[in-house]
Amino acid sequence: MRAAPFPEQIAGMDATDLARRLIGATLLVRGAGGIIIETEAYTRDDPASHSFRGPTARNASMFGPAGHAYVYRSYGIHLCLNVVARPGEAVLIRALTPTTGIKAMEARRNSPLLCNGPGRLTQALGIRSGDDGAPFDGTDLSITLSPALPDLLTGPRIGISRAQDLPWRFGMAGARGLSRPFPPQAVSP
Numbered sequence: 001m002r003a004a005p006f007p008e009q010i011a012g013m014d015a016t017d018l019a020r021r022l023i024g025a026t027l028l029v030r031g032a033g034g035i036i037i038e039t040e041a042y043t044r045d046d047p048a049s050h051s052f053r054g055p056t057a058r059n060a061s062m063f064g065p066a067g068h069a070y071v072y073r074s075y076g077i078h079l080c081l082n083v084v085a086r087p088g089e090a091v092l093i094r095a096l097t098p099t100t101g102i103k104a105m106e107a108r109r110n111s112p113l114l115c116n117g118p119g120r121l122t123q124a125l126g127i128r129s130g131d132d133g134a135p136f137d138g139t140d141l142s143i144t145l146s147p148a149l150p151d152l153l154t155g156p157r158i159g160i161s162r163a164q165d166l167p168w169r170f171g172m173a174g175a176r177g178l179s180r181p182f183p184p185q186a187v188s189p
Contacts, residue, residue: 005138007065007137008067009067014043017085019040019091020149020152022036022083022145024036025143026144027093027096027125027142028100028142029125035172037095038170039092040091040094040168042092044086044088055088062089063087067137068084068135069131069132069133070083070084074118078119078123079123079127079129081118081122081131093118094117094118094121095116095177096121097177108123116177116178118179150172150173153172169182
Protein backbone atom coordinates (compact mmCIF):
# COMPACT_ATOMS: atom_id res chain seq x y z
CA MET A 1 0.00 0.00 0.00
CA ARG A 2 1.34 3.41 -0.97
CA ALA A 3 1.78 6.12 1.67
CA ALA A 4 -0.35 9.26 1.49
CA PRO A 5 1.35 12.31 -0.03
CA PHE A 6 3.43 14.30 2.46
CA PRO A 7 0.96 17.23 2.77
CA GLU A 8 -1.78 14.76 3.74
CA GLN A 9 0.49 12.97 6.25
CA ILE A 10 1.02 16.16 8.25
CA ALA A 11 -2.45 17.74 7.97
CA GLY A 12 -3.53 19.13 11.34
CA MET A 13 -0.08 18.73 12.92
CA ASP A 14 1.15 21.72 14.93
CA ALA A 15 4.57 23.24 14.24
CA THR A 16 6.34 21.81 17.28
CA ASP A 17 5.18 18.27 16.49
CA LEU A 18 6.08 18.73 12.83
CA ALA A 19 9.52 20.10 13.74
CA ARG A 20 10.21 16.92 15.72
CA ARG A 21 8.76 14.66 13.02
CA LEU A 22 10.87 16.21 10.24
CA ILE A 23 14.11 15.16 11.95
CA GLY A 24 15.34 12.15 9.97
CA ALA A 25 13.09 12.90 6.97
CA THR A 26 14.52 13.14 3.45
CA LEU A 27 14.24 16.54 1.74
CA LEU A 28 14.84 16.79 -2.01
CA VAL A 29 14.81 19.94 -4.13
CA ARG A 30 15.06 19.34 -7.87
CA GLY A 31 17.34 16.33 -7.39
CA ALA A 32 19.52 17.62 -4.54
CA GLY A 33 19.03 17.05 -0.84
CA GLY A 34 19.53 14.83 2.15
CA ILE A 35 18.44 13.97 5.67
CA ILE A 36 16.97 16.77 7.80
CA ILE A 37 18.97 17.00 11.05
CA GLU A 38 17.86 20.34 12.54
CA THR A 39 14.60 22.33 12.65
CA GLU A 40 12.90 25.17 14.53
CA ALA A 41 9.19 25.61 15.17
CA TYR A 42 7.25 28.89 14.90
CA THR A 43 3.58 29.21 15.88
CA ARG A 44 0.93 31.87 15.33
CA ASP A 45 0.95 33.03 18.98
CA ASP A 46 4.76 33.17 19.04
CA PRO A 47 6.15 36.75 19.07
CA ALA A 48 9.22 35.56 17.10
CA SER A 49 7.03 34.21 14.28
CA HIS A 50 6.38 36.06 11.03
CA SER A 51 2.69 35.21 11.50
CA PHE A 52 2.35 36.81 14.94
CA ARG A 53 0.71 40.00 13.61
CA GLY A 54 -1.49 38.18 11.10
CA PRO A 55 -1.39 37.58 7.37
CA THR A 56 0.52 39.93 5.07
CA ALA A 57 1.71 39.72 1.47
CA ARG A 58 5.13 38.60 2.73
CA ASN A 59 3.89 35.77 4.98
CA ALA A 60 0.83 34.66 2.98
CA SER A 61 2.25 31.19 2.34
CA MET A 62 2.56 30.65 6.08
CA PHE A 63 -1.25 30.77 6.22
CA GLY A 64 -1.59 28.42 3.26
CA PRO A 65 -1.99 24.66 3.13
CA ALA A 66 0.04 22.30 5.29
CA GLY A 67 2.96 20.65 3.54
CA HIS A 68 3.76 23.66 1.38
CA ALA A 69 6.87 25.83 1.42
CA TYR A 70 7.18 29.20 3.08
CA VAL A 71 10.32 30.86 1.66
CA TYR A 72 11.48 34.25 2.86
CA ARG A 73 14.61 36.37 2.67
CA SER A 74 16.48 36.78 5.96
CA TYR A 75 18.34 40.03 6.62
CA GLY A 76 17.92 40.85 2.92
CA ILE A 77 20.57 38.28 2.04
CA HIS A 78 19.69 34.59 2.46
CA LEU A 79 16.55 32.70 1.59
CA CYS A 80 15.15 30.45 4.32
CA LEU A 81 13.04 27.34 3.72
CA ASN A 82 10.11 26.47 5.99
CA VAL A 83 7.44 23.78 5.92
CA VAL A 84 3.92 25.03 6.70
CA ALA A 85 2.08 23.14 9.46
CA ARG A 86 -1.31 24.52 10.58
CA PRO A 87 -2.30 27.99 9.28
CA GLY A 88 0.15 30.57 10.65
CA GLU A 89 2.63 27.90 11.79
CA ALA A 90 5.81 26.75 10.08
CA VAL A 91 9.04 24.86 10.64
CA LEU A 92 12.37 26.32 9.59
CA ILE A 93 14.76 23.76 8.10
CA ARG A 94 18.10 24.68 9.72
CA ALA A 95 20.42 21.86 8.59
CA LEU A 96 20.59 18.61 6.68
CA THR A 97 23.13 15.92 5.91
CA PRO A 98 23.68 15.98 2.13
CA THR A 99 23.11 12.63 0.39
CA THR A 100 21.92 13.39 -3.15
CA GLY A 101 23.15 15.86 -5.77
CA ILE A 102 26.25 16.72 -3.75
CA LYS A 103 28.24 17.91 -6.79
CA ALA A 104 25.48 20.39 -7.66
CA MET A 105 25.39 21.59 -4.04
CA GLU A 106 29.18 22.03 -3.99
CA ALA A 107 29.03 24.05 -7.22
CA ARG A 108 26.32 26.33 -5.81
CA ARG A 109 28.12 26.86 -2.50
CA ASN A 110 31.78 26.85 -3.63
CA SER A 111 32.56 25.92 -0.02
CA PRO A 112 32.93 22.71 1.97
CA LEU A 113 30.15 23.98 4.28
CA LEU A 114 27.05 22.88 2.42
CA CYS A 115 23.93 22.60 4.56
CA ASN A 116 24.77 23.53 8.16
CA GLY A 117 22.63 26.62 8.51
CA PRO A 118 19.43 27.82 6.86
CA GLY A 119 21.13 30.20 4.41
CA ARG A 120 23.79 27.71 3.34
CA LEU A 121 21.17 24.99 3.00
CA THR A 122 18.93 27.00 0.67
CA GLN A 123 21.88 28.10 -1.45
CA ALA A 124 23.17 24.52 -1.74
CA LEU A 125 19.70 23.21 -2.65
CA GLY A 126 19.01 25.97 -5.16
CA ILE A 127 15.92 27.26 -3.35
CA ARG A 128 14.35 30.21 -5.17
CA SER A 129 11.94 32.92 -4.10
CA GLY A 130 9.50 31.34 -6.55
CA ASP A 131 9.42 28.20 -4.39
CA ASP A 132 7.35 30.13 -1.84
CA GLY A 133 3.96 28.42 -1.60
CA ALA A 134 5.04 25.33 -3.58
CA PRO A 135 3.86 21.95 -2.30
CA PHE A 136 6.28 19.30 -1.06
CA ASP A 137 4.56 16.87 -3.43
CA GLY A 138 7.50 15.41 -5.32
CA THR A 139 7.38 17.74 -8.30
CA ASP A 140 10.19 20.19 -7.45
CA LEU A 141 10.16 19.80 -3.66
CA SER A 142 9.63 16.60 -1.73
CA ILE A 143 9.79 15.36 1.83
CA THR A 144 9.67 11.69 2.77
CA LEU A 145 9.16 11.03 6.46
CA SER A 146 11.39 8.43 8.07
CA PRO A 147 9.62 5.38 9.49
CA ALA A 148 12.04 5.39 12.44
CA LEU A 149 12.20 8.38 14.77
CA PRO A 150 15.76 9.22 15.84
CA ASP A 151 16.82 10.41 19.29
CA LEU A 152 16.28 14.16 19.44
CA LEU A 153 18.13 17.11 20.88
CA THR A 154 15.98 19.98 22.13
CA GLY A 155 17.05 23.52 22.89
CA PRO A 156 16.25 27.20 22.49
CA ARG A 157 15.92 28.69 19.03
CA ILE A 158 18.80 30.81 17.77
CA GLY A 159 19.13 34.03 15.82
CA ILE A 160 15.94 35.62 17.19
CA SER A 161 15.33 38.45 19.64
CA ARG A 162 11.88 37.43 20.99
CA ALA A 163 10.72 34.24 22.75
CA GLN A 164 14.30 32.98 22.92
CA ASP A 165 13.52 30.77 25.90
CA LEU A 166 11.13 28.45 24.03
CA PRO A 167 12.79 25.03 23.52
CA TRP A 168 11.56 24.71 19.94
CA ARG A 169 14.84 23.93 18.19
CA PHE A 170 15.26 20.22 17.44
CA GLY A 171 18.22 18.24 16.19
CA MET A 172 19.22 14.67 15.52
CA ALA A 173 21.32 13.34 18.40
CA GLY A 174 24.82 12.45 17.21
CA ALA A 175 24.45 14.18 13.84
CA ARG A 176 27.38 16.05 12.38
CA GLY A 177 26.66 19.29 10.55
CA LEU A 178 24.23 21.04 12.90
CA SER A 179 24.16 24.81 12.49
CA ARG A 180 25.28 25.26 16.11
CA PRO A 181 25.85 22.91 19.03
CA PHE A 182 22.98 22.22 21.40
CA PRO A 183 23.35 22.93 25.11
CA PRO A 184 24.48 20.01 27.31
CA GLN A 185 21.68 17.70 28.46
CA ALA A 186 19.60 18.56 25.39
CA VAL A 187 18.51 14.98 24.56
CA SER A 188 14.71 14.57 24.52
CA PRO A 189 12.89 11.50 25.82
